[in-house]
Every structure is written in C-alpha cells, then in structure tokens.
Amino acid sequence: MEKLIITAAICGAEVTKANNPAVPYTVEEMVREAKLAYEAGAAIIHVHVREDDGTPTQDRERFRVVMDAIRKELPDVIMIPSTGGATGMTPEERLQPTELFPEMATLDCGTCNFGDEVFENTMPTMRAFGKRMIENHIKPEYECFEIGHLDTVLNMAKKGEVPGAPMQFNFVLGVPGCTPATVDNLAFLVGKIPAGSTWTVTGVGRSAWTMAAAGIIMGGNVRVGFEDNVYLGKGHKAASNGELVEKVVRLAKELGREIATPDEARAILGMPARK
Ligand code: KMH
Ligand code: ZN
Numbered sequence: 001m002e003k004l005i006i007t008a009a010i011c012g013a014e015v016t017k018a019n020n021p022a023v024p025y026t027v028e029e030m031v032r033e034a035k036l037a038y039e040a041g042a043a044i045i046h047v048h049v050r051e052d053d054g055t056p057t058q059d060r061e062r063f064r065v066v067m068d069a070i071r072k073e074l075p076d077v078i079m080i081p082s083t084g085g086a087t088g089m090t091p092e093e094r095l096q097p098t099e100l101f102p103e104m105a106t107l108d109c110g111t112c113n114f115g116d117e118v119f120e121n122t123m124p125t126m127r128a129f130g131k132r133m134i135e136n137h138i139k140p141e142y143e144c145f146e147i148g149h150l151d152t153v154l155n156m157a158k159k160g161e162v163p164g165a166p167m168q169f170n171f172v173l174g175v176p177g178c179t180p181a182t183v184d185n186l187a188f189l190v191g192k193i194p195a196g197s198t199w200t201v202t203g204v205g206r207s208a209w210t211m212a213a214a215g216i217i218m219g220g221n222v223r224v225g226f227e228d229n230v231y232l233g234k235g236h237k238a239a240s241n242g243e244l245v246e247k248v249v250r251l252a253k254e255l256g257r258e259i260a261t262p263d264e265a266r267a268i269l270g271m272p273a274r275k
Contacts, residue, residue, distance in 0.1 A: 008037030012227025013086035036242030109149035113177025130162030181207030
C-alpha cells in the first residue's frame with residue numbers, strides 16, 4: 001500500500017469556539033493549528049478562512065494573508081483552499097481563492113442537504129468551477145457528500161468540463177442529510193472510481209474514527225480536523241487539530257501504514273513536484 005496522506009481540515013466554516021475553544025479564527029490561530037497538524041503528520045491543510053470574530057468569508061485577500069502566513073512556517077505543506085465556503089454564499093464569492101493559483105482546491109460535486117441548510121452546487125456552478133480550475137492549472141479535490149455526486153463529476157470529467165485523470169476524491173460521509181458514514185457506502189464509492197485515481201475519506205462527527213480506520217485499511221487516505229469533528233473520543237474535546245492528526249497516526253502505525261510527507265503526497269496524487 002502507498003503511504004497514508006493525512007489531511008487536516010483545521011477550521012471549516014460552520015464550527016465555532018462554542019463547539020471547541022481551539023477552533024481558529026485569526027491568522028495567528030490558523031498558523032498555530034496548521035503547524036500543530038503538520039508536526040503531528042498532516043501533509044495537507046484544508047483551508048477555510050474567517051474574520052477575526054469567526055464569521056466565515058471567502059475573501060481573496062483573507063485567503064492570501066492566511067495562506068502566505070502558513071506557507072512561511074510550513075514551506076512544503078500542500079494547501080487545499082475551499083471553494084465550498086459556507087452554505088448560502090454565491091458561486092462568485094466562493095471562487096475567490098482560485099484567483100491565487102493554489103496547487104489544489106476543493107470542487108464540490110453536487111447539491112445536498114447540509115443539516116438544516118441546503119448546500120447548493122448547480123451544474124452551471126460546477127462547470128464554472130471546473131473551467132476555472134482547468135484555466136488556472138489547479139488540481140481539484142472532488143468533494144462527494146452523496147453517492148450521486150460521484151456519477152455527476154465522472155460524467156463532467158468525460159465531457160472535459162473538469163480536470164481529468166488522475167482524479168482525487170474526498171468522500172465526506174455522515175453530514176446530516178447526506179450519505180451515511182458506513183463501510184459499505186465507502187466501499188461502494190471506492191469501487192466506482194476510475195483506475196489510477198486516489199481517494200480520501202472524511203467521517204463527520206463521531207464517525208470520524210471508524211472512517212479513519214476504514215480509510216487506513218482500505219488503502220485510501222484520511223481527513224480529520226475541527227471542520228468535521230471536535231472530539232478525540234466520547235465527551236473528550238481535542239485540544240488542537242494536532243491531537244486529531246496524532247490519533248490517525250497512532251491508528252495507522254498499529255495497522256501498518258506509514259505516513260506520507262507533503263512531497264510524497266504530491267507524488268502519490270500525481271501532482272508536479274514542488275518548485
Ligand atoms: N462548508 C460546507 C458547506 C468545501 O470546503 O469545499 C462546504 C465545504 C466544502 O466545506
Ligand atoms: Zn471544507
């Protein structure tokens with residue numbers, strides 16, 4: 001098996017300091033959480049940004065400041081800025097981080113319920129995001145919250161509407177209203193991806209750890225972080241994203257998977273080497 005790529009989704013758009021006081025809002029807090037996750041073994045940081053008061057934003061300049069500050073501390077880390085933002089944001093707002101030419105960005109693969117909200121990703125929106133990523137040479141991470149999202153993006157790839165092989169999928173399972181986080185749902189999805197693709201699993205809430213274990217033993221990759229889950233175990237809040245990543249590293253060691261560095265992750269994902 002390839003080495004395990006760990007992604008830390010350190011911030012998200014919905015989780016707040018009321019859920020866990022270590023959720024980062026300011027630039028300094030973002031750098032602190034990115035460093036702790038990286039030092040624990042994360043090769044990738046999935047980046048959302050906030051105003052200092054915690055309000056989610058997709059402002060290009062806020063992304064620039066946060067990503068530059070992380071880059072200064074972690075020269076080799078892979079950053080995946082979000083183009084999902086928060087529910088209710090417009091496609092134009094959400095696309096702003098792609099103007100910074102990141103090496104990767106998320107591309108959400110369909111509309112779905114998202115708790116009490118609707119996360120809207122219409123076909124025209126997804127085509128516009130795919131076009132931007134082709135033009136700006138950005139490798140998408142295809143976020144699939146629902147089984148149908150995978151078919152949607154595979155059809156788009158066939159038509160050349162989004163970047164093609166090698167594709168990287170993130171199966172985000174367990175969002176309330178979307179596909180549940182079960183091993184059989186994950187196995188179904190993994191069985192449908194084209195040969196040569198790579199995949200990550202994200203379990204939301206208490207499914208974070210069963211999905212992490214499944215990702216490790218099935219040969220995929222794992223995302224954890226405050227965006228998805230703030231608990232280290234039942235009733236025990238994590239002190240940092242680093243603690244969440246450390247737990248994945250412990251599970252991986254017990255199960256015999258080595259951890260990929262960012263440069264090893266680039267090679268596994270079929271990306272150009274870092275300049
Ligand atoms: N905040 C969610 C509504 C992404 O980063 O691309 C969407 C999300 C997906 O987090
Ligand atoms: Zn996200």
